[in-house]
Amino acid sequence: MSLTDAILRSLLFGLTLAAAVGPIALLIVNYGVSRGFRTAFAAGCGAAVADLLYALLAFIAGAQLVAWLADRQGGFRRISSVVLILLGLWMLWRAWAARGAQAPGAGAALPAADAARPFTTTLLLTLVNPLTVLVFVGFAGQLPLGGSVRAAAVLALAVFAGSLMVQTVFALGGAALARVLGNSRWQRLLNGLSGVAIAAFGFRGMWQ
Numbered sequence: 001m002s003l004t005d006a007i008l009r010s011l012l013f014g015l016t017l018a019a020a021v022g023p024i025a026l027l028i029v030n031y032g033v034s035r036g037f038r039t040a041f042a043a044g045c046g047a048a049v050a051d052l053l054y055a056l057l058a059f060i061a062g063a064q065l066v067a068w069l070a071d072r073q074g075g076f077r078r079i080s081s082v083v084l085i086l087l088g089l090w091m092l093w094r095a096w097a098a099r100g101a102q103a104p105g106a107g108a109a110l111p112a113a114d115a116a117r118p119f120t121t122t123l124l125l126t127l128v129n130p131l132t133v134l135v136f137v138g139f140a141g142q143l144p145l146g147g148s149v150r151a152a153a154v155l156a157l158a159v160f161a162g163s164l165m166v167q168t169v170f171a172l173g174g175a176a177l178a179r180v181l182g183n184s185r186w187q188r189l190l191n192g193l194s195g196v197a198i199a200a201f202g203f204r205g206m207w208q
Helices: 003-019 023-035 037-061 064-097 112-127 130-140 149-180 184-206
Strands: none
Touching (some): 003 149, 023 037, 023 112, 023 149, 023 184, 037 112, 037 130, 064 184
């Protein structure tokens, strides 16, 4: 396989991996609904950067990580599940507490500091999912890495690009919903449903 083919395959892998509708996708959409595209895009960047870091780790270290992560997979899953449950309940409480408040305008500018929290939240939530790196390690075996750090970096960036494309679509979708459903009651309902769904992912993870 040529490097060009490997780059295209890595791009498609990043697209496919990010396209799964899970708690991260719901969180990004929710940021778009409640805070607008800018904040949702920052959250999407956090998820894509986590994919980049795991891709680099898996492509460079490869199978050496499998045994270590397999032994600790249960602990990582429990941590991730607890975080998702707490986050979902917080989102549900926020939607309930916001009743009667006016929804922000679709194009409202947000302070720069607001973007840091969504970025960090999605970055950490993606990083504490051990299945992500296991998937990357499995994918690494299909690539012509040959121990090359340069090739690993190039292909990891291709994964990042694919992931970021999908995260941007989620961010745009949330922002579009905010414009269509400008009524604060609809936005609170979507926020509450997102919180319930994210908490459900957490509860499911606890019992796997």
